[in-house]
Amino acid sequence: MTIPRSHLVDPSRAGAYHLINRCVRRGFLCGDRWEYRQQWVHDMIRAHIAIFAIDVLAYAVMANHFHLVVATHPERCATWSAEEVAQRWAALFPRRDAACNLLPADPATIARRVADPDWVAMHRERLGSISWFMKVMKERLARRANREDGCTGSFWQGRFTSVALLGQAAVIACMAYVDLNPIRAKVAETPETSRLTSVHDRITARQAHRIASGIAAGTDAPPPDVAPAGPRPGPEHGLWIAPIAACTPTSDQTRALVPCSLTLDTYLELVDQTGRIVRSGKRGAIPGHLAPILARLDIDAAVWIDIMIQGGHFQGSAIGTVLERATEAARRGVKWLVVNAPEPCRN
Numbered sequence: 001m002t003i004p005r006s007h008l009v010d011p012s013r014a015g016a017y018h019l020i021n022r023c024v025r026r027g028f029l030c031g032d033r034w035e036y037r038q039q040w041v042h043d044m045i046r047a048h049i050a051i052f053a054i055d056v057l058a059y060a061v062m063a064n065h066f067h068l069v070v071a072t073h074p075e076r077c078a079t080w081s082a083e084e085v086a087q088r089w090a091a092l093f094p095r096r097d098a099a100c101n102l103l104p105a106d107p108a109t110i111a112r113r114v115a116d117p118d119w120v121a122m123h124r125e126r127l128g129s130i131s132w133f134m135k136v137m138k139e140r141l142a143r144r145a146n147r148e149d150g151c152t153g154s155f156w157q158g159r160f161t162s163v164a165l166l167g168q169a170a171v172i173a174c175m176a177y178v179d180l181n182p183i184r185a186k187v188a189e190t191p192e193t194s195r196l197t198s199v200h201d202r203i204t205a206r207q208a209h210r211i212a213s214g215i216a217a218g219t220d221a222p223p224p225d226v227a228p229a230g231p232r233p234g235p236e237h238g239l240w241i242a243p244i245a246a247c248t249p250t251s252d253q254t255r256a257l258v259p260c261s262l263t264l265d266t267y268l269e270l271v272d273q274t275g276r277i278v279r280s281g282k283r284g285a286i287p288g289h290l291a292p293i294l295a296r297l298d299i300d301a302a303v304w305i306d307i308m309i310q311g312g313h314f315q316g317s318a319i320g321t322v323l324e325r326a327t328e329a330a331r332r333g334v335k336w337l338v339v340n341a342p343e344p345c346r347n
Contacts, residue, residue: 009130009162015072016057016171017130018178018319021138021160022065029145029155030063040141041066042196046240048137051092053077053128055242058175061196062185067178069171070130071242077128082120086113089123092136134160164318166327169297171247172262173307174319176271180308183275191271198241199271206264209235235264266293274308 009017023029030037038061045068049056053076058069080088090105097103113119126132142155165171179199182188191199236243244264273290294301 009072009164011072011125011129012074014074016165017070017072018163018165018174019068019070019130019134019160020065021134022157024154024157028063030061034145035063037145038063038196040144044137044141048092048133050240051088051127052133053080054130054133055246056198056240057171057242057247058178058198059196059241060178060181060194060198062181063187067181069165069175069178071246072128072130074128077124080124080127082114082117083110085120085124085127086110088127089113092127130162166318169299170319172267172270172297173299173304175247175267176274177308179271180275180278183278184309189279191268191275199268201239201241202236202244202264203268205237205239206235206268209233209237262297269293274304277305278308 009015028034030041041061042059045056045059045061045066053073055071055073056068057071058067060067077085087105087110090110095103095106113123138156138160145155146152163174165174175198179191179194179197182194182197183191188194191197192203194200234243244262244267247262247267269289270293273287273293276287277290291301294304
């Protein structure tokens with residue numbers, strides 16, 4: 001039975017979700033000779049996420065589907081003025097001339113919208129909505145692809161899937177699962193060669209930062225003859241995806257339960273070591289560097305390997321510990337939540 005999105009996603013509180021959508025009939029409509037369309041998907045996600053009060057924690061664009069791990073921030077919407085809400089909506093649906101060239105926002109229209117509190121309240125909520133983000137982005141991608149193909153009809157396979165990630169362990173496990181999609185699908189050998197994934201972006205940014213800082217491989221500080229000129233931006237500065245430090249659930253309750261911090265280097269090591277297992281197929285082999293990271297995140301190593309190697313996980317209704325699932329079930333007014341995968345967290 002289809003569950004209303006409003007029942008799965010509470011727009012009034014911050015949360016993290018795994019989103020998946022496939023092309024119709026699971027066709028490779030972004031692969032083979034249409035591989036360049038994967039860049040369309042990436043660019044469309046990046047352009048639209050900048051307007052919404054939503055952060056992308058991880059993503060992977062594949063030949064016939066894409067994955068997103070996102071965090072919603074209703075508290076961010078609440079700080080926007082009526083003027084900013086109107087300007088953001090105008091940026092989402094810009095004016096165009098007869099030749100489809102972009103036109104600046106109409107000041108009279110902006111002023112009229114700002115003066116209407118009901119309009120502002122409704123669109124403030126929409127700018128924090130996962131459903132509206134996916135609706136607008138997917139529709140524009142479908143129209144562009146159908147125009148190129150000279151056809152009409154569905155491009156995406158029904159509704160997108162959204163899975164609530166109820167704790168830090170679930171969020172980090174899902175991020176790694178998404179980042180390792182190309183390796184599991186055998187279209188890439190290593191994380192740094194996994195194009196159109198968040199881990200590729202993070203590795204590229206880290207390497208560029210180390211080069212700019214004059215940091216040699218295997219060291220953590222610049223050469224002694226290089227004097228630092230004030231505080232330097234971090235390795236993830238300028239990335240359009242959220243930094244690793246922000247990739248944890250934002251509620252006080254979950255932060256109290258899982259206060260473990262995760263650095264960029266630790267996360268990249270986590271993905272790299274897991275990727276080696278996935279690629280080699282050695283289900284029982286736990287690299288020495290991986291075990292302490294999983295222990296710190298309170299994740300069972302055997303379950304971790306099972307999740308990362310097998311497909312079809314991180315689906316269902318919600319992922320988290322027994323306590324987290326019970327709390328979420330109570331919020332939804334149900335007795336239990338459907339889970340189609342091993343839990344990444346110890347219960």
